[in-house]
Amino acid sequence: MAFVDELTIYAKSGDGGDGVVRWRQEKFVPKGGPSGGNGGAGGDVYLESVKDISLLAHYSHNPKFIAQNGQSGSIKSMQGESGDDLVIAIPVGSIVTDKDRGLVYDFTSAGQKIKILSGGKGGYGNEHFKASTNTTPYEWTPGKAGEDANLHIELRLFADIGLVGFPNAGKSTLIQSLTKSKSKIGAYSFTTLDPHLGAFHDYIIADIPGIIEGASEGKGLGYKFLKHISRTKTIAHLVSFENELEKEGGMVDAYATIRKELKTYDSKLLEKKECVILTKTDLVSPEVVEKVEADFKNKNIEVLSVSMFDDVDIKKVSQTILDIVKEL
Ligand SMILES: Nc1nc2c(ncn2[C@@H]2O[C@H](COP(=O)(O)OP(=O)(O)OP(=O)(O)O)[C@@H](O)[C@H]2O)c(=O)[nH]1
Ligand SMILES: [Mg+2]
Known part of the structure; x- marks a missing residue:
């Protein structure tokens, strides 16, 4: 595999799960109150430097990294599961540029781990909107979308x-x-x-x-x-x-x-x-x-x-x- 020391990757954090509208199912109670859970958060995206200078070559055929989405809320006030975080390993010596945000990260030693994209927050289920003035809320909110970025990675070896x-x-x-x-x-x-x-x-x-x-x-x-x-x-x-x-x-x-x-x-x-x-x-x-x-x-x-x-x-x-x- 040819050595690659420059590569642009696309990364995206997970979308938050939606909140939902649900009602408690209770015997003899026709509408037992709101019980729609909140959505789970989307997974974050991290970059972590490791001692392997061949990594960029491995990524070059499919340079896309997408973290898991959060799940929608559920019945019985259950929150949706959060999406797993995604950790992208990059070689020590990588200089990573996120042009759109004007950010540059320099990984000068092994084991540096930086969160670059935050997962979207989960939306609210109808239970969240319950109030004395609003006992049967139909409101819910969608999960927030994750963030995405095109990251330019340039490797400059860090040898002694x-x-x-x-x-x-x-x-x-x-x-x-x-x-x-x-x-x-x-x-x-x-x-x-x-x-x-x-x-x-x-x-x-x-x-x-x-x-x-x-x-x-x-x-x-x-x-x-x-x-x-x-x-x-x-x-x-x-x-x-x-x-x-x-x-x-x-x-x-x-x-x-x-x-x-x-x-x-x-x-x-x-x-x-x-x-x-x-x-x-x-x-x-x-x-x-x-x-x-x-x-x-x-x-x-x-x-x-x-x-x-x-x-x-x-x-x-x-x-x-x-x-x-x-x-x-
Ligand atoms: N006689 C002799 N030959 C040597 C010595 N050191 C290396 N060589 C030979 O010189 C040749 C080139 O050695 P390499 O180590 O590949 O040279 P390099 O500097 O890495 O070359 P490039 O990768 O082409 O830049 C090989 O045939 C080696 O066996 C030495 O001390 N004496
Ligand atoms: Mg040589």
């Missing part, structure tokens, strides 16, 4: 660490080494087509599709996903010895290119704490690694060089990433 870099840099390999995430790995560019989240200690890592030059203007897949970096707290920036070394300007330039894309998209992205990880050291000689590390050092950029096929290196990356998120 976002992995960024050119395609093929080893981002998915890293998230798989550190977490149980099943992000796809492949020896080609754009293996990852959708963001993936993984739990790393108490933190969440987001594996984001590769970014290329021009992404901020819409090139490649990156643009669609740059917004997800906007709310990740820190960035792990991966640059690989395999793909970027031979490019003009080398790895330092490759790093600068991605930074430029982040800046063009939103200059605040550059203010985030980050660590720079040079990947695939096993493909080059130690001298090359040393030289590239020196290039970065000359620009005052601290780096960690690793091979994801080396357990000691994986421990080092793990520690580096932990250090930056713990500082938050």
Whole structure:
């Protein structure tokens, strides 16, 4: 199922049940007084944030959510049953806009539950209108209609660490080494087509599709996903010895290119704490690694060089990433 991070849903709370006109049935009493019950209230609609970034995709084929109506009142003064409330689960990181009411809800952590639409109140049955001056009331009122809304949901992931870099840099390999995430790995560019989240200690890592030059203007897949970096707290920036070394300007330039894309998209992205990880050291000689590390050092950029096929290196990356998120 394709990843969906923007969707408009229609939601409606339940209508209130109608009040009714009934009379008490008593032996030898022809009309035993009013006993029509009130209608039950319609169900409310809530939004609740949960940790599941795939939810919007599930909703996309039928984005309609309608809470139960209240039942009409009944004989013997019985109130109609209330409609069940409806709770719509949405992914953490969703920004929900109700344009007609001018409301915006931002779900920044799991378990936030907000009532967005109230069910209609039940109407009154004739018993309600009983008075000394009105012993046989025929009045009743209908239930109030529920409310409805078109809600625009936009997901902006809320991870602690976002992995960024050119395609093929080893981002998915890293998230798989550190977490149980099943992000796809492949020896080609754009293996990852959708963001993936993984739990790393108490933190969440987001594996984001590769970014290329021009992404901020819409090139490649990156643009669609740059917004997800906007709310990740820190960035792990991966640059690989395999793909970027031979490019003009080398790895330092490759790093600068991605930074430029982040800046063009939103200059605040550059203010985030980050660590720079040079990947695939096993493909080059130690001298090359040393030289590239020196290039970065000359620009005052601290780096960690690793091979994801080396357990000691994986421990080092793990520690580096932990250090930056713990500082938050
Ligand atoms: N030699 C070597 N290969 C690696 C290393 N890390 C990852 N790879 C390989 O590099 C290729 C790309 O890895 P991925 O993790 O899919 O890269 P990605 O950055 O997620 O790529 P996209 O999803 O396309 O952006 C795969 O064939 C990996 O097996 C490493 O440290 N050394
Ligand atoms: Mg990938």
